[in-house]
């Protein structure tokens with residue numbers, strides 16, 4: 001398969017200005033590649049740098065050094081470490097979707113619209129997007145009486161269902177997903193795994209952070225293990 005992402009010598013630290021410029025290392029000289037269609041499982045203890053690496057790829061964080069080359073759908077190679085904001089926003093809009101660990105709730109938007117928005121943003125018809133959102137929320141086991149309710153008051157597991165639905169409904173080319181199954185029961189976990197595997201079958205590439213061995217074993221084709229911000233192991237599953 002052709003290359004999707006080539007990360008080379010990425011380092012990232014945080015400087016806490018409120019604490020005498022305290023230096024917090026997060027990533028040190030991280031290099032790896034992934035091919036199109038890979039599901040890369042990102043593992044490591046709490047604080048090892050998993051979310052930071054994902055945020056560097058999504059460009060929520062700027063790296064201190066290194067390159068993050070994305071081979072885009074149009075065949076161009078864009079270094080996400082240095083690309084301008086306009087390029088990054090375009091890539092986020094068209095091919096890269098980030099699903100954070102927790103749903104950041106938009107006030108007074110019903111669950112079904114939070115999910116449908118991923119499709120309408122891409123130009124899909126509103127009614128069709130809502131129908132597909134309902135179908136997906138149903139598959140994920142969100143009770144029907146919650147579809148038109150506001151996710152702000154949902155339980156952790158209910159919010160996670162909305163968050164996952166939002167991430168997968170539009171079948172992004174490249175999905176970054178942080179702990180998608182942490183608050184879910186075993187049955188729903190498997191639904192999520194099957195839905196993501198169905199996306200992979202249609203060509204989606206995935207970086208997946210998980211502490212869950214079952215999710216990792218069923219999903220990932222490759223694994224990247226971080227220890228104190230360094231690559232400890234890169235293996236084909």
Ligand SMILES: Nc1ncnc2c1ncn2[C@@H]1O[C@H](COP(=O)(O)OP(=O)(O)OP(=O)(O)O)[C@@H](O)[C@H]1O
Nearest residue numbers: 014024025026044045046047048049050051052053
């Ligand atoms: N915005 C930030 N400002 C300051 N320090 C940060 C920031 N983001 C992450 N860190 C620090 O970077 C290190 C790596 O954090 P990160 O969130 O990447 O870990 P993680 O592997 O995702 O952990 P977990 O499994 O608990 O989610 C930690 O020491 C963390 O405190």
Ligand SMILES: [Mg+2]
Nearest residue numbers: 050051052178
């Ligand atoms: Mg994290």
